[in-house]
Amino acid sequence: MPEPSVPLPALERMAAYMRCLMQLERENVRTVSSQEMEALTGISAAQFRKDLSYFGEFGKRGIGYDVGQLHQRIAAVLRIQEEQPVLLVGAGNLGSALIAYPGWGDYGFRIVAVFDEDPAKIGTDLRGVRIRPLRDLPQVNRDLAARIGIIAVPADQAQAVADALIDAGVTGIINFAPVKLLHPEHVIVRDVCFICELAVLSYLIHAQEAAPDGVPAQAAD
Amino acid sequence: MPEPSVPLPALERMAAYMRCLMQLERENVRTVSSQEMEALTGISAAQFRKDLSYFGEFGKRGIGYDVGQLHQRIAAVLRIQEEQPVLLVGAGNLGSALIAYPGWGDYGFRIVAVFDEDPAKIGTDLRGVRIRPLRDLPQVNRDLAARIGIIAVPADQAQAVADALIDAGVTGIINFAPVKLLHPEHVIVRDVCFICELAVLSYLIHAQEAAPDGVPAQAAD
DNA sequence: TCCTGTGAAGCTTTTCACAGCA
DNA sequence: TGCTGTGAAAAGCTTCACAGGA
Numbered sequence: 001m002p003e004p005s006v007p008l009p010a011l012e013r014m015a016a017y018m019r020c021l022m023q024l025e026r027e028n029v030r031t032v033s034s035q036e037m038e039a040l041t042g043i044s045a046a047q048f049r050k051d052l053s054y055f056g057e058f059g060k061r062g063i064g065y066d067v068g069q070l071h072q073r074i075a076a077v078l079r080i081q082e083e084q085p086v087l088l089v090g091a092g093n094l095g096s097a098l099i100a101y102p103g104w105g106d107y108g109f110r111i112v113a114v115f116d117e118d119p120a121k122i123g124t125d126l127r128g129v130r131i132r133p134l135r136d137l138p139q140v141n142r143d144l145a146a147r148i149g150i151i152a153v154p155a156d157q158a159q160a161v162a163d164a165l166i167d168a169g170v171t172g173i174i175n176f177a178p179v180k181l182l183h184p185e186h187v188i189v190r191d192v193c194f195i196c197e198l199a200v201l202s203y204l205i206h207a208q209e210a211a212p213d214g215v216p217a218q219a220a221d
Numbered sequence: 222m223p224e225p226s227v228p229l230p231a232l233e234r235m236a237a238y239m240r241c242l243m244q245l246e247r248e249n250v251r252t253v254s255s256q257e258m259e260a261l262t263g264i265s266a267a268q269f270r271k272d273l274s275y276f277g278e279f280g281k282r283g284i285g286y287d288v289g290q291l292h293q294r295i296a297a298v299l300r301i302q303e304e305q306p307v308l309l310v311g312a313g314n315l316g317s318a319l320i321a322y323p324g325w326g327d328y329g330f331r332i333v334a335v336f337d338e339d340p341a342k343i344g345t346d347l348r349g350v351r352i353r354p355l356r357d358l359p360q361v362n363r364d365l366a367a368r369i370g371i372i373a374v375p376a377d378q379a380q381a382v383a384d385a386l387i388d389a390g391v392t393g394i395i396n397f398a399p400v401k402l403l404h405p406e407h408v409i410v411r412d413v414c415f416i417c418e419l420a421v422l423s424y425l426i427h428a429q430e431a432a433p434d435g436v437p438a439q440a441a442d
Numbered sequence: 443t444c445c446t447g448t449g450a451a452g453c454t455t456t457t458c459a460c461a462g463c464a
Numbered sequence: 465t466g467c468t469g470t471g472a473a474a475a476g477c478t479t480c481a482c483a484g485g486a
Binding site for chain 1: 229232233235236237239240241244261262263298299300301305307313314315317318319321322323324325328330368369375392393394395399400401407409411413414415416417418419420421422423424425426427429
């Protein structure tokens with residue numbers, strides 16, 4: 001009944017298309033073709049059309065796609081057409097940077113609670129959200145019922161935080177800590193390893209120098 | 222002469238292997254087999270061996286891999302065996318979080334200069350690195366000769382910053398701003414879109430609920 | 443024996459190229 | 465005509481399965 005096995009890379013591109021469509025909306029562009037999307041995103045027109053085809057028909061032959069409508073339909077596919085509550089654990093530098101990110105609302109997410117263990121931080125406000133002790137997590141999420149959690153704590157605390165989030169009913173985790181988390185099968189964990197990006201970049205730069213046409217040196221979006 | 226067209230996913234896994242090997246070194250583990258690496262990273266033993274094979278032979282048959290030696294050789298492959306200077310543009314929340322990250326040294330990177338446009342920040346210190354105005358970039362990098370730059374500024378400034386970095390000799394950019402950057406072919410740009418990760422997670426959570434065995438729901442590492 | 447390194451098979455994803463509709 | 469949607473072909477990546485050295 002749901003979409004039959006969509007390639008994961010296609011899903012990742014869907015988020016990129018949405019970003020692009022929001023930009024076009026701000027510029028009051030009404031209609032866009034797959035060709036134009038290729039110019040804007042760097043993703044080929046054929047790829048764009050194929051990606052959309054996993055989820056249905058979205059355009060008008062001979063015309064293109066209605067920008068606003070396509071935005072809405074992609075949001076519906078990604079299940080971000082209505083607000084989704086998110087829990088953030090860790091109110092250090094990274095946590096602060098995350099909560100300050102201006103795009104949450106555009107993507108239908110809202111940080112509804114922030115947790116930290118530092119007594120100096122507990123009770124204070126981070127952009128209008130009170131910081132609570134981690135032990136309050138189960139009780140707080142009984143009301144909030146958030147399914148998504150973000151781990152922004154040091155590596156040595158990450159597993160304990162993951163366990164607590166999962167106990168509290170979270171089924172999807174974005175993990176910024178540099179450790180592999182153990183978790184039950186029904187929970188989905190996505191690791192964000194930004195220094196890995198740098199390492200890959202380092203390789204690609206040097207590979208390109210050594211043989212300017214050797215490795216495709218494709219950028220990741 | 223260099224490695225003939227290594228799959229990009231293989232490169233991304235190399236960084237993950239390195240992270241795992243550093244952990245093993247801290248635990249004083251001397252030898253590791255591809256089986257054990259599978260247990261630790263979630264990446265299959267066959268995949269691990271195949272990935273390494275793109276770059277040479279690293280193990281001993283019947284024994285496994287020497288942890289320290291493998292770490293060194295992967296570092297050499299990624300060109301992070303000796304310190305690489307990195308420029309950071311943007312000293313806001315995100316920039317501060319990045320510079321506070323404790324793993325830079327482990328991966329052979331060092332932030333050698335920080336730039337920002339905010340007069341209130343210029344001249345102050347961020348973790349021992351002085352914040353300079355962006356206009357100083359060309360001159361500063363004449364000495365530092367960094368090839369890698371990180372863009373951690375708002376979307377509307379990102380293109381100008383990218384242009385400045387490229388002018389100053391940077392050939393690889395990690396872009397945290399939510400815009401597609403225009404750049405010459407010889408420059409490699411990798412976008413980090415953390416909210417895209419959340420959007421994908423949102424889809425996967427709901428897909429799994431709808432059909433617990435429909436979509437593989439594989440986590441990204 | 444144990445475990446690596448690797449060609450070949452199998453599977454996934456991307457690209458092509460064109461039918462079909464406005 | 466113009467541009468979408470999509471089977472089929474091509475390319476790319478992963479897994480298999482086993483030869484071969486310690």
